[in-house]
Amino acid sequence: MTDNEATARLTITPGSRIMLWLGNTGPARSIRWLDGALKTVAKFDPDKKGRAIAFAAGSTGWLDLAADRARHAGVASAGVHTDLSLDYLGWAQIVAAASRQLGAGTILVDEASRPERWVEVAAIAELLDAAQLTHVVKLAPDKDVIHASRIAGRDLQTVRVRGNAVIGVRIAGAPMDEYPTPMPSTTMQRMKLENLGLDPVVLGHRAQPPRTHEPKKTVERIAEHLVVHLAPRGAR
Amino acid sequence: MAAVLVHVDLVGDRPDASSLVALAAGRHVASSWGATLYAAVVVHDPHHANVTSTHDDIAATTMPSVPGLADAESMLARAGADKVVIAVSRGPVAPLWSAVGNAWRGVVDHLRPRLVLFGADAPSAAELGPRTAARIGARLLLRARASGIDDVELRDRDGGYARVGDGGAAVAMVGRAPAIDAVPDDCDVDVVVLALPGTRDERIELVTTSPAEIAHATGTVLVLGDDVANDTRIAAGAKRLAGLMNAHLVGGPAAVRSGAIANGAVVDKATPLAPELVVTIGGAQVDVAGATSVIKIGASPATRIAGVDGVVPGAADVGLGDLVKRLEAS
Numbered sequence: 212m213t214d215n216e217a218t219a220r221l222t223i224t225p226g227s228r229i230m231l232w233l234g235n236t237g238p239a240r241s242i243r244w245l246d247g248a249l250k251t252v253a254k255f256d257p258d259k260k261g262r263a264i265a266f267a268a269g270s271t272g273w274l275d276l277a278a279d280r281a282r283h284a285g286v287a288s289a290g291v292h293t294d295l296s297l298d299y300l301g302w303a304q305i306v307a308a309a310s311r312q313l314g315a316g317t318i319l320v321d322e323a324s325r326p327e328r329w330v331e332v333a334a335i336a337e338l339l340d341a342a343q344l345t346h347v348v349k350l351a352p353d354k355d356v357i358h359a360s361r362i363a364g365r366d367l368q369t370v371r372v373r374g375n376a377v378i379g380v381r382i383a384g385a386p387m388d389e390y391p392t393p394m395p396s397t398t399m400q401r402m403k404l405e406n407l408g409l410d411p412v413v414l415g416h417r418a419q420p421p422r423t424h425e426p427k428k429t430v431e432r433i434a435e436h437l438v439v440h441l442a443p444r445g446a447r
Numbered sequence: 448m449a450a451v452l453v454h455v456d457l458v459g460d461r462p463d464a465s466s467l468v469a470l471a472a473g474r475h476v477a478s479s480w481g482a483t484l485y486a487a488v489v490v491h492d493p494h495h496a497n498v499t500s501t502h503d504d505i506a507a508t509t510m511p512s513v514p515g516l517a518d519a520e521s522m523l524a525r526a527g528a529d530k531v532v533i534a535v536s537r538g539p540v541a542p543l544w545s546a547v548g549n550a551w552r553g554v555v556d557h558l559r560p561r562l563v564l565f566g567a568d569a570p571s572a573a574e575l576g577p578r579t580a581a582r583i584g585a586r587l588l589l590r591a592r593a594s595g596i597d598d599v600e601l602r603d604r605d606g607g608y609a610r611v612g613d614g615g616a617a618v619a620m621v622g623r624a625p626a627i628d629a630v631p632d633d634c635d636v637d638v639v640v641l642a643l644p645g646t647r648d649e650r651i652e653l654v655t656t657s658p659a660e661i662a663h664a665t666g667t668v669l670v671l672g673d674d675v676a677n678d679t680r681i682a683a684g685a686k687r688l689a690g691l692m693n694a695h696l697v698g699g700p701a702a703v704r705s706g707a708i709a710n711g712a713v714v715d716k717a718t719p720l721a722p723e724l725v726v727t728i729g730g731a732q733v734d735v736a737g738a739t740s741v742i743k744i745g746a747s748p749a750t751r752i753a754g755v756d757g758v759v760p761g762a763a764d765v766g767l768g769d770l771v772k773r774l775e776a777s
Binding site: 238239240241243245247253269280298299300303322323324326327329330331332333334336337342343344345346348360363364365366367368369370371372373374375376381383386424427428429430431432433434436437438439440441442443 | 464465467469487542543544545566567568570573574576577578580581584585586587589590591592604605606623624648649650652653654655656657658659660663664665666690691692693717719720723724726734735736737738739740742754755756757758759760761766769770773774777
């Protein structure tokens with residue numbers, strides 16, 4: 212039985228699933244954090260009954276990779292193919308619509324694979340009127356409660372979550388330098404924006420051109436880069 | 448008149464230093480744009496009348512009894528605020544949306560600001576900033592800085608900006624701002640005290656707070672390579688840079704043996720780091736896959752630079768020294 216079939220057979224009670232948002236682009240540097248996020252969401256579905264599902268959007272190559280890593284982690288997957296390049300609110304609209312379609316209540320967000328993704332936690336939570344928790348480094352489901360540890364500056368907060376929430380996780384998997392090139396996936400449930408009730412033209416109003424960065428190679432330019440990270444004078 | 452709103456965290460009874468950077472940026476922007484600059488502090492007084500109130504509207508109220516609040520108001524006035532908003536929350540204050548989100552949402556809805564600023568390193572910024580932006584449908588600028596003289600604008604590294612003529616609102620997490628002109632100690636400031644409806648979000652319960660492990664750092668991490676750990680000039684430069692950036696200084700076993708880093712600050716090449724910024728010095732072997740931004744100092748010419756934001760060329764001691772001098776002068 213493929214994951215698609217498992218997904219189709221599952222009787223979905225609205226809000227019963229845990230969805231992992233894998234983002235709109237592949238990891239910036241390694242798949243380690245992607246694997247860690249998948250391993251984390253898999254804890255919510257130890258019997259592999261399709262209660263946990265990973266969701267990605269973007270190019271075909273990225274969807275194939277996401278489906279492949281989800282399959283390795285034993286997690287069902289769904290994806291939307293799109294060429295759109297959106298801001299944080301645009302992607303949040305897609306995630307919110309997908310969560311409704313897939314019957315997800317709590318949503319995990321892989322914060323660490325791409326730098327811009329942690330801000331999507333709040334945007335998704337706002338659209339779903341859900342509780343939010345960012346920068347979570349440990350997560351343990353326990354019946355109706357989720358025990359989480361999150362970073363706040365130099366502190367570690369331990370938190371209990373009850374009810375639906377959007378949780379940004381930064382939990383690493385095993386280090387991995389090389390992995391086989393994923394084949395086109397048949398296990399991912401493919402969805403279309405239109406089926407989610409979204410109009411690509413309307414979403415286009417939240418378009419944001421992709422950012423490109425050339426590495427800086429002079430002390431002057433690197434100092435410019437770092438100056439926004441300097442501690443305030445009174446705090447040094 | 449348009450409003451520029453700055454969220455100010457209190458650390459103990461003093462305004463957080465990063466929040467004051469945001470307030471300085473707000474002062475420059477508000478003066479340039481002809482806007483009113485509000486500095487808002489969310490506080491809790493368990494004996495205040497608002498705690499037991501069941502009203503669901505925002506109302507002016509009496510000053511809460513919070514230690515150091517008068518001094519904090521005075522500091523905010525001297526830091527350039529036109530008006531100080533004391534938002535009295537019904538629940539205890541913690542750097543979580545679930546704890547202060549309802550109160551903060553009330554302030555934002557009440558003032559309807561065109562620009563909302565947070566200190567990029569302020570305790571509440573990560574939880575409140577993006578949620579505020581999403582709530583008002585605003586553009587979001589990360590690690591922004593104020594620049595310009597007559598037409599002040601905010602700009603981030605990704606090309607995002609907020610200017611006087613823009614349509615729509617913006618929210619910025621401010622990393623840097625020029626100092627403001629001195630404001631007299633006896634300056635007058637309007638203080639607005641608001642009772643905010645709503646309690647904490649019961650779905651999230653804060654249980655304990657303890658010091659975090661270095662491997663979980665989210666700010667800046669400096670990694671000293673074992674190959675340069677015995678160089679006293681480099682070790683001293685690394686400590687100066689760590690001080691300037693309020694960064695964790697970490698390294699391998701050789702860096703511990705040389706005394707350049709503390710015992711608890713050892714990382715190896717498999718330690719998963721996901722801070723906002725990693726600066727490596729020398730041939731540091733470390734997994735930076737989760738970092739937002741990576742800078743290498745003194746890396747060999749053969750070093751792969753894919754996914755790296757900058758490489759200081761040449762010898763590590765020279766590059767590090769130049770960089771520290773520039774940052775100290777900025």
